[in-house]
Amino acid sequence: MNHKPAIFSGFAISIALCVTQPAIAQREGVTKGSGMEVCNRILVNMKENHVDSTYTEWVSGYISAYNLFGDQKQIDEIPDSENIDQYLQKYCKANPSDKVIWASMSLIAELGGYRPPYLK
Numbered sequence: 001m002n003h004k005p006a007i008f009s010g011f012a013i014s015i016a017l018c019v020t021q022p023a024i025a026q027r028e029g030v031t032k033g034s035g036m037e038v039c040n041r042i043l044v045n046m047k048e049n050h051v052d053s054t055y056t057e058w059v060s061g062y063i064s065a066y067n068l069f070g071d072q073k074q075i076d077e078i079p080d081s082e083n084i085d086q087y088l089q090k091y092c093k094a095n096p097s098d099k100v101i102w103a104s105m106s107l108i109a110e111l112g113g114y115r116p117p118y119l120k
Contacts, residue, residue, distance in 0.1 A: 034058035035101040039092030042100070046089075055100055056084040062104040063111075072114035079107075 034054050042051055063078050079087070084107070091103040109115035 040096035051085045051088045056081045059104045075111045
């Protein structure tokens with residue numbers, strides 16, 4: 001019995017999963033709604049020096065879901081809308097082509113939560 005094809009297939013799948021991890025996190029369907037908005041569009045549509053509350057509330061909900069469903073270190077205190085607004089502005093100015101979900105993951109990491117290896 002020749003096990004070389006099975007071993008090769010397992011090895012190839014392992015490599016593919018390692019290489020595509022960031023792509024998996026970005027694929028359509030993983031996140032819907034405001035989390036998929038690109039930072040530069042958020043900045044262009046700011047009113048009175050504030051990000052639309054749709055985005056700050058989405059980030060707040062994302063952090064809540066992280067706490068509720070994640071196995072990683074919990075975020076002890078979710079920032080208020082004003083602090084999330086300021087964070088989104090700062091993050092989006094530095095990363096205009098990123099999406100809100102990436103800003104949310106970055107904020108979680110800064111608050112002491114899990115930092116994915118593919119996060120900037």
